[in-house]
Amino acid sequence: MVRMPQLAVAKAYLSVEGAMQKLLVGLAVFLSCIVASQNAMAASNIGLRSIGGDVGFVDPEGVDGTVGFGAFANLGNISRDIRLAPRVDYWSKSYSFAGAETSVHDISIGTRGEYMFHVSSRKFQPYAGAGLGLHFLGAKVTVPGFMDVSDSRTKLGLDMGGGFITPLSPKTDLLVDLWYGVVQDFNQVSLKVGLSFDLQNGAESRAPSRPAVKHRPRRS
Secondary structure, three states: OOOOOHHHHHHHHOOOOHHHHHHHHHHHHHHHHHHHHHHHHOHHHEEEEEEEEEEEEEEEOOOOOEEEEEEEEEEEEOOOOEEEEEEEEEEEEEEEEOOEEEEEEEEEEEEEEEEEOOOOOOOOEEEEEEEEEEEEEEEEEEEOOOEEEEEEEEEEEEEEEEEEEEEEEOOEEEEEEEEEEEOOOOOEEEEEEEEEEEOOOHHHHOOOOOOOOOOOOOOO
16 A cells, blocks of 8 residues: 655656666667568568457556556567567556545557467467557645645556467457566556457468478388
8 A cells, every 4th residue: 555645655656767768768779670670671561460458457566456458459570470569558546545545557558579489279379579668657646625746757668578369269369468567666567368359361460380290101
């Protein structure tokens, strides 16, 4: 639980460390160059393949666990086995203490590169990846009859994680994933379940299953 004074706690959540921001900005520039070069090589594979949404448990640093929601898309492959997946996520948490109200929220917009492992069956498709995103963090403290203070920050975050996909129908997939987000003062773990709906040519962006090995008959 958040303790008084509420304003001090909210400010602590949103403190700035320049070194961390510079490191993440440098990483963003580096990864952007890689994506740009890959995109130039495989531009014909980029396009809206599927869209979906998910919901699950989010555990931010310094805040009690809460429910998070997300929306995502599959933009196709930037290389043979890596697909591009932009997404938007949201979570919020509110507290009450001695008549005071404190709320914290995070709206993030980012893109992940997801490596689709080669498997022998399309019924279970594991993947792992990483990505970058902007987190629009906000905090508000309300003490009735005394003060109403709010603050906001925009921070760069690094996502790392993975999950698996299993088809429910020819055009619908079930996704389960676990991600860890590195965000200054707000590192967060999320475990979500979602549904993805294929659009035209959506199945083309899935990693091909590894072909079965054909055994040659022994010669007598």
